[in-house]
Amino acid sequence: MRRRPSPPDGGERPYRAAAARTRLGRMNERLSDRAAAGALRAAVAAPSIHNTQPWRLRFDGAGFDVHADARRALDVIDPDGRALHISIGAAVCNMRVALAAEGWGSRLERPGPSGAEARIVPTACREPSPSMRALAGAIAHRRTNRQPFDDTAVPAVVLDALCRAAAGDGLRLVILDPVRGGAVLALTQAADAVQRADPRYRRELAAWTTDRGERRDGVPVAAFGPRPTTAALPVRDFGLELQRAERDAARFEAHPRLVVLHSRGDGPDRWLDAGQALERVLLTASVHGLATQPMTQALEVPHLRRLLSPPGGHWHPQMILRIGYGHPVAASPRRPLRDVMRSTACAR
Ligand SMILES: Cc1cc2nc3c(=O)[nH]c(=O)nc-3n(C[C@H](O)[C@H](O)[C@H](O)COP(=O)(O)O)c2cc1C
Numbered sequence: 001m002r003r004r005p006s007p008p009d010g011g012e013r014p015y016r017a018a019a020a021r022t023r024l025g026r027m028n029e030r031l032s033d034r035a036a037a038g039a040l041r042a043a044v045a046a047p048s049i050h051n052t053q054p055w056r057l058r059f060d061g062a063g064f065d066v067h068a069d070a071r072r073a074l075d076v077i078d079p080d081g082r083a084l085h086i087s088i089g090a091a092v093c094n095m096r097v098a099l100a101a102e103g104w105g106s107r108l109e110r111p112g113p114s115g116a117e118a119r120i121v122p123t124a125c126r127e128p129s130p131s132m133r134a135l136a137g138a139i140a141h142r143r144t145n146r147q148p149f150d151d152t153a154v155p156a157v158v159l160d161a162l163c164r165a166a167a168g169d170g171l172r173l174v175i176l177d178p179v180r181g182g183a184v185l186a187l188t189q190a191a192d193a194v195q196r197a198d199p200r201y202r203r204e205l206a207a208w209t210t211d212r213g214e215r216r217d218g219v220p221v222a223a224f225g226p227r228p229t230t231a232a233l234p235v236r237d238f239g240l241e242l243q244r245a246e247r248d249a250a251r252f253e254a255h256p257r258l259v260v261l262h263s264r265g266d267g268p269d270r271w272l273d274a275g276q277a278l279e280r281v282l283l284t285a286s287v288h289g290l291a292t293q294p295m296t297q298a299l300e301v302p303h304l305r306r307l308l309s310p311p312g313g314h315w316h317p318q319m320i321l322r323i324g325y326g327h328p329v330a331a332s333p334r335r336p337l338r339d340v341m342r343s344t345a346c347a348r
Pocket of ligand 1: 045046047048049050051052083084086087090142143144145146218219236293294295296297331332
């Protein structure tokens, strides 16, 4: 299905006019090796469920193909590939933001050739805005933060910026008030209990958590975060099957601030859109000095996910984030680009 091109930041209307003005000037230019490598590095810096990095990338000089890597799918918590597509959408977003910061527009084609989930074709240039440069600068610094956040309230102006970052064609970010936040935490707690009791969940988690420093994917012990001293904040326990790993316990914020990303419609295309919106939100949060942690257990247990869907059946929850102010955390590992690149020869 071909889609009309959309601006990578989803919101800057002058994009088309500016692109039209500059198209003739840039039409015959090719992307520099530096810009292409920057876009590829940006893609692999994206967040992914359990740090599976479920993508294969290909650059043929005219565009970037992003393939799903089915060997990295999580059959137990993500049998439909929803979280996989969201992860790929985040990588697509990073690539487009990195290109935009280099002065390149981009056209998104879906599906891409030879089974790719998406193809990103650099197009006419425009002068990158300061906000686009700031978003691109945040790509390397964004992290999932599993530490306690402090009790400082997130200012309304920052919440507004997050909502604007998410908003696009059929996407919206909902800031939860304490009552609705409490209800989502209760569902998350219920989901967490269901998952912990499932030996298949524990085996899958064990396969993607690691105390081996040389591994370049999965969630390392250093990123697990402390165990909360109370059950009130049901953060995913990545140490379930790695009990030998030393973990501190800590008091987390008394009133976690949660936001939920919804899409109108559900299915692979919408998940890819949601992944792009998610990454715009995470980068925007990073620019504002805000820490973020996805908390998606309730979205992985179908009957609990249904309870999170707003009445009417049009909107579907795709991501739950805990946001706040916290201490910086270390980066999680990434596979080197050579492992992620897909050559024409190995195209399936
Ligand atoms: C769809 C999706 C779901 C995720 N769910 C959780 C979660 O429930 N708990 C959590 O701590 N992190 C979650 N994460 C964050 C990933 O574990 C994280 O992106 C990955 O380990 C890489 O680390 P980084 O984000 O610091 O680069 C999720 C990420 C994605 C894209």
